[in-house]
Amino acid sequence: MSARAIRASFSGQLRALFALTKPRVVGLIVFTAVIGMFLATPGMVPPRCLVAGALGIALAAGAAAAINCLIERRIDALMRRTRWRPLPRGELTAAQTLVFAGALGGIGLSILFHFVNALTMWLTVATFIGYAVIYTVLLKPATPQNIVIGGASGAMPPVLGWAAVSGEVSVEALLLFLIIFVWTPPHFWALALYRTEEYAKAGVPMLPVTHGKEYTRLQVLLYTLILFVASLLPFTVRMSGWLYLGAAIILGSVFVGYAVRMVLAYSDALARKAFRYSILYLALLFAALLVDHYL
Numbered sequence: 001m002s003a004r005a006i007r008a009s010f011s012g013q014l015r016a017l018f019a020l021t022k023p024r025v026v027g028l029i030v031f032t033a034v035i036g037m038f039l040a041t042p043g044m045v046p047p048r049c050l051v052a053g054a055l056g057i058a059l060a061a062g063a064a065a066a067i068n069c070l071i072e073r074r075i076d077a078l079m080r081r082t083r084w085r086p087l088p089r090g091e092l093t094a095a096q097t098l099v100f101a102g103a104l105g106g107i108g109l110s111i112l113f114h115f116v117n118a119l120t121m122w123l124t125v126a127t128f129i130g131y132a133v134i135y136t137v138l139l140k141p142a143t144p145q146n147i148v149i150g151g152a153s154g155a156m157p158p159v160l161g162w163a164a165v166s167g168e169v170s171v172e173a174l175l176l177f178l179i180i181f182v183w184t185p186p187h188f189w190a191l192a193l194y195r196t197e198e199y200a201k202a203g204v205p206m207l208p209v210t211h212g213k214e215y216t217r218l219q220v221l222l223y224t225l226i227l228f229v230a231s232l233l234p235f236t237v238r239m240s241g242w243l244y245l246g247a248a249i250i251l252g253s254v255f256v257g258y259a260v261r262m263v264l265a266y267s268d269a270l271a272r273k274a275f276r277y278s279i280l281y282l283a284l285l286f287a288a289l290l291v292d293h294y295l
Contacts, residue, residue: 013091039161069085079201157180182226190271221259231285255281
């Protein structure tokens with residue numbers, strides 16, 4: 001094999017390993033964790049804590065994503081949305097994935113333990129187990145409430161960030177957790193609505209597969225209304241001010257509008273728009289929290 005072929009093969013494997021970490025998902029995780037860090041202190045986050053905390057959380061999240069890809073490689077091969085992933089395409093082996101995930105997770109947890117604090121490290125371990133084991137192995141193939149219960153692990157990043165700076169988990173951190181926890185079902189069910197046939201083919205009991213699209217759309221509306229109320233709690237406990245309140249009302253109203261339209265006049269195109277908006281909603285909501293915090 002020529003040197004060029006070896007370099008091409010090596011770079012291809014690096015790209016495949018990077019894809020295993022679900023970088024866009026990890027990016028949102030790190031973003032909300034960093035917001036949690038800044039909200040935990042009236043001043044600025046110490047640079048060492050900021051860098052080590054973000055890096056450790058990112059590596060641990062990437063490791064959990066890789067384990068998720070490994071466990072779900074059969075399901076991923078059956079779904080158009082995920083069949084491009086490295087394991088279904090045969091670009092990586094199960095052994096390579098395990099070694100990569102173990103190394104990534106081990107380094108991430110070590111960074112958190114040595115450069116942040118033990119609480120953040122143990123909370124990250126619990127989050128890893130919640131996503132890679134409880135959600136992926138136990139809940140997703142067994143119950144249509146998988147994303148509701150399993151959403152607890154996805155809601156942990158701002159708590160991890162808060163603990164990294166303050167060394168504790170306060171009521172304010174739990175409010176951040178609650179917002180993401182309630183956000184997860186309407187976010188993910190919007191995706192599941194226009195991917196129902198794929199989930200059914202893969203044998204995954206997502207809510208629109210087991211209870212139908214009409215029932216799922218009503219659940220999306222219900223959770224979006226609950227989310228709207230939950231997003232106002234930081235203002236009610238004086239964690240944030242008027243700027244955040246205005247942003248929460250505007251962003252939440254748009255989200256509720258999508259949910260109402262899906263109930264009254266559903267289309268897959270509308271569900272796609274709602275799914276994409278849900279990501280923008282969370283990013284802007286947390287950005288508003290950060291800006292308001294320093295005003």
